Amino acid sequence: PCSGLGVLRRNPDAKWNRSKKQMKIYHEQQVKFLDNVSSVIKPSGVLVYAVCSTEPEEGEDVIGAFLAKHSAYTVDRTLPGLPVAARSLVNDHGFLKTFPHLHHMDGFFAVCMKRGG
Template sequence: MENNHEAYEKVLLDAPCSGLGVLSKRADLRWNRKSEDMEELKSLQDELLDAASMLVKPGGVLVYSTCSIDPEENEERVAAFLLRHPEYNVDSAERYISPEFLTEQGYYFSSPVKHSLDGAFAARLICRS
């Protein structure tokens, strides 16, 4: 990773997550979930966000995505990342997605209930140049 420091204009972190957006396909997740697992996952998501951010050139974009509908893994991870990385800003996804999937904060969110799709989340984060 050291060699690739600030090497890329676009980085996608499709993070390991609880999978709570895809329970229709992974019913086992519903029964095997523990609160300790969630704390570990959140730490891993923070670590991976920090590592991925080091690969992005100034002016480049980092997209953080999950297949979870849990705000702890989505909006809250992004908010914590922005506190640790003031060089990053949220870039609204409005130019790239249909308005029905756009959240008030400018993120992508699909809901199994509202959209009859797998639940998923994505945030576009721009590294200041």
């Protein structure tokens, strides 16, 4: 579940249908989802988290909360399989982010995390 705020250009009504309370609920659901999924990832396995939102509450804040509770996981900055042309979309923290006004595509957040072996 996510707010879908990264796809406003295709669904402009979403801007008026989201509240701070809803954003908090999305954040909590996303952290819980990652908590649950993390237990089935094998050592040295990879967990990819992606949402069609550019809001920190659904991206960076979710990953921060997850990593604070799961020390076995780290952000995999090598991003295996990511095309060379897309590497410029990755910031210094290893987060891939796109913005409609900069990249002429939907807003998106993604991160690849690796479980320690």
